[in-house]
Amino acid sequence: MRGYIIIPKSVPCHNCKYCGSRPVIALSGKDGYVVKCSMNSNHYRTPVGLIDIDDWNAHNTPTNEFEPENDQMVACYDSKLNYTFFLPA
Numbered sequence: 001m002r003g004y005i006i007i008p009k010s011v012p013c014h015n016c017k018y019c020g021s022r023p024v025i026a027l028s029g030k031d032g033y034v035v036k037c038s039m040n041s042n043h044y045r046t047p048v049g050l051i052d053i054d055d056w057n058a059h060n061t062p063t064n065e066f067e068p069e070n071d072q073m074v075a076c077y078d079s080k081l082n083y084t085f086f087l088p089a
């Protein structure tokens with residue numbers, strides 16, 4: 001058990017701007033989640049709290065990468081690793 005959740009491919013999120021890795025969702029502390037680089041914990045990670053892929057995306061804007069035109073769906077996981085998708089307001 002590595003202690004993180006792979007973000008489904010159906011969820012549009014930018015790769016790490018430093019190394020190009022797809023981010024993962026990790027449990028941090030008791031109830032908080034972070035979205036962070038899967039390769040290097042020193043790369044950007046979102047503040048501890050709710051899963052915030054929008055924040056990850058805002059800090060990992062691709063410079064020369066094709067921007068997928070998927071719906072801006074966000075995945076949210078509960079403590080049993082069930083996940084739901086929703087459209088952020």
Ligand SMILES: [Zn+2]
Binds near residue numbers: 017
């Ligand atoms: Zn990285």
